[in-house]
Amino acid sequence: MPFVRRNAEDEVEAVFTAPEDGATEELPAGSEELVAFFGVGVLDIIKNDEWLQADLSLARVTEDLIEVLIEKGAIAFTDLPEGAQSKLIDRQGLRSELSYIEKLFGSDEDNYL
Structure with missing residues (x-):
């Protein structure tokens, strides 16, 4: 977490990667x-970074492709390296959580504002 130094008005005036003189407070x-x-x-950076958006889209395509190959029996989940298995399990959990939240509150596409 970053370390910050504050001014007399208690506003952040400097940010450091390690504690510095007068900068010992950590912020998330x-x-x-x-x-x-x-x-x-951070969300603005992600939205405006075309390469990052392309990578995120390709990651989703790859995840879906692996799922289809497993469903069709072309590969077994256990054929994948442990690191890949762990990442896929984590993403499936996140996707389930997001799906649950969208069911409760709707998605951005529903324009519920």
């Missing part, structure tokens, strides 16, 4: 104060 990486200090949110 996505905290509102850090976003305000840097002037840009």
Whole structure:
């Protein structure tokens, strides 16, 4: 987590990767104060990075392809390296959580604002 130094008004005036003189307070990486200090949110960076968007889309395609190959019996889940198995299990869990939240609150496409 980043370490911050504050000014007299208790605002973040500097950010460091390690404790420095006067900068011993840690803030979570996505905290509102850090976003305000840097002037840009992580989500803004992700949305505007074409390469990152392409990689995220390709990751989803790859995940779906693996799922289809397993369903059709072309490969077994256990054929995959342990690291890949673990990542796929984690993503399936996240996808299930997101699906549950969308069922409760709707998706962005539903325009419930």
